[in-house]
Amino acid sequence: MAARGWRVRRATPEWTDWPPVSARARPSDYADEFHRGAIEHDTRAVKPWRNYSFHTVVIPDGTTLRACNYSQFLPVTLAIQGLNLHFIQCNLVNVQVHASWVLEGCNTAQVYFTEDADGNRETVWLCRHPSLFDARTMPPPAALARARV
Numbered sequence: 187m188a189a190r191g192w193r194v195r196r197a198t199p200e201w202t203d204w205p206p207v208s209a210r211a212r213p214s215d216y217a218d219e220f221h222r223g224a225i226e227h228d229t230r231a232v233k234p235w236r237n238y239s240f241h242t243v244v245i246p247d248g249t250t251l252r253a254c255n256y257s258q259f260l261p262v263t264l265a266i267q268g269l270n271l272h273f274i275q276c277n278l279v280n281v282q283v284h285a286s287w288v289l290e291g292c293n294t295a296q297v298y299f300t301e302d303a304d305g306n307r308e309t310v311w312l313c314r315h316p317s318l319f320d321a322r323t324m325p326p327p328a329a330l331a332r333a334r335v
Contacts, residue, residue: 213241220259227251227268245271256281261296262316283316 213223224242228234229249239257245268254273258265258280265281275291283294296319298310313319 239277241265242267244268247271250274251276259299261298261312262319262321281316 213225216223220240222240224244225238227238227243227245227249229246236254239255240259241256242264243256243266245251245266247269248271249268250272252274253276255277256265257277261280262282263280266284269284269286271284271286272288273290273292276289276293278289278292278294280296281294283289294315296312296314296316298312299307300310301307
């Protein structure tokens, strides 16, 4: 196969540690599909993992991140640990944004995800930035209040 231009992806360094979480490998604090546990952001990988949704992520201070997904289930979640981070075109839905972070073209909306008895999922938009979120004036929908969170 190699003689015809194919490459063995499993043998290259970019695929050795990917993905950090799977059906067989999970963090010790994994709770469910919306609370997937804490993991470290791997900046050494040639092809880094980009989907950190529903995880708590530890990122080295001063790191620049491009096109990564850190979305969370509940609004204003402390999901990212790190200072002086630079996010470029990242999905930060429901993530609490730190004052030292620089955001360029990022989605910082705060929303509630709900599901009715028939299994239909709906997104209830609250505000465009976590600094505008107020839990007193934006209570969770009745369906979410009854749900296991």
